[in-house]
Amino acid sequence: MRAFTTHCGIVAPLDRANVDTDLIIPKQFLKSIRRSGFGPNLFDALRYLDEGVPDADCSARPLNPEFVLNQPRYRGASILLARQNFGCGSSREHAPWALDDYGFRAVIAPSFADIFFNNCFKNGLLPIVLDTEIVDSLFRQVEATGGYTLTVDLPAQVVVLPDGTRHGFAIDAFRKHCLLHGLDDIGLTLQEADAIRAFEARQRVESPWLQGA
């Protein structure tokens, strides 16, 4: 996994609550057996005026000029500013894969759905929870200022505004450690192989019906 330390980038505002993972990456693209290449279909139904089909050349499709990512001022955005309950619905990891493939490195919202939130960390994409009032204020600033950027400093756990204002955010220590060092958590878990085997041996005695069927 790619490490995340500090990132500064253009912010794109997606002003809509309860953005579900079907909206982030529609199901027809889930037929792929690959992990990459989902970026052109990120927010497909919002981004294009026609219906997306797998493996089509998206560069030739009609864009929806109303959609935020199609506006020139947000070209190259790498931080997505979102509303509450971002990433609700399906467990598809294709959602963080699509955000990552498009070029996003962080998503800021007042709240996230649990499974999406967890999936982000596995892909070096940092979901950041900030208070609703702060997010409201960021929406106003982004919309009022062309080329608005934020700096995300993971070691210090702060989001830094262009005027130097700093907003702290919480992150669980294990996830922070894995992100900072780009660690494969399967490797870490396998270091506990003895504890796993001991658990299994105990379970075979206490609840023998749980293994072997």
Added chain:
Amino acid sequence: MQPRTLYDKLWDSHLVKQRDDGSALIYIDRHLIHEVTSPQAFEGLSLAGRKPWRLDANLAVPDHNVSTDPEERKGGYAQMKDEVSRIQLQTLDDNCERFGIREIALNDRRQGIVHVIGPETGAVLPGMTVVCGDSHTSTHGAFGCLAHGIGTSEVEHVLATQCLVTPRMKNMLVRVDGRLGAGVSAKDLVLAVIGRIGTAGGTGYALEFGGEAVRELSMEGRMTLCNMAIEAGARAGLVGVDEKTIAYVQGREFAPRGAQFEQAAATWRGLVSDPGAVFDRVVELRAEDIEPQVSWGNSPEMVSAVSATVPDPGAIADAERRAGVARALEYMGLRPGMPIGDIRVDRVFIGSCTNSRIEDLRAAAAVAAGRRKADSVKQVLVVPGSGQVKAQAEAEGLDRIFREAGFEWREPGCSMCLAMNADKLLPGEHCASTSNRNFEGRQGHGGRTHLVSPAMAAAAAVAGHFVDVRQMMNG
């Protein structure tokens, strides 16, 4: 010992290691696998040169992409019209064969939706930890299991280590006292719960359902409840074990037998929240207050009683909510204030991991019996959740009732719940659907989904618009 919730008991009995940094390793007893969220996990395993930790913990089945057309199904993958889907399905078969994982293959009579066949085969047992790369894994909580969806990276992690690194959830109890009225089902109950607490109301919680109305539900009804816990934001739903749970499990293919079954059942009877256990949040509902529900928007919380009217965004004070409702009404093509009963339906879908079990099909058939679908309704799909459900329904003559009503009787699969196969809505079409999500485009690009119970779906098919199924039962 302090009184514990059911979730606390399941957590405690599966904790492999509590690490100093606050993270925990939890042991996974059952890992269910389907074709959509597993290929990249198997690829990752191969690239790292790893093997599955414990083969017999895994059970795979194709469901999301499969055709439900009886003719197309006969020829297996070779006859599949959609080449991209065919490759994904074939990849599941190949991976299972290569790694030695048990798979219930396409035309096995036990094949079906992963969350239907898990309990049906006894692969899921009370007290297990159950995961699957699918958010509706919450379904299995109906058996007193700690069951939730995971992403593909975690699918790989579970394959490689039989464990999950996961934070502890908080405890929520939804208690439903009293009894549901005739014609009001588990689906109406869970939609009413989501309408009450919202789609993020359960975020961070394991959501236990309790109270008289929940105890009165069959196992099928409890699965419907827990299935939609995720639509309230809760990754895991739970119902405590009782004699109904144990009776359901007995005799199933992978369930323990004889003396071991009795030993297991004695343990399972303890899988309830202790009296006095403390929940972080408690929500109370009266079953008698719940009417048949119909969703009108693009989030499962956008739901009303069938007797209600579509809300008026102008009357909503909160700006974010007002914008959300206005956007939903525009997408859904509905007028503020119009009666729910005036919404006409173009197609009807009876199926999905929420409502495709035998009890659901019986409820739909009871309404369809002796009636016909309205001429204005283009298609009514009835998709049984598994081969076993299909066989049972046919033994009871339900397929004949559906066919005589002008409904189509299909082969098992996820079908129009997420429309990865050919079963989908056309732009602008309204669908009365027994599935779980009414998101934009979920059932087809531009499609308009209304979530309802199986009986309400059948009633809408007959009437051509939403109608209170209780009126049809009385008549």
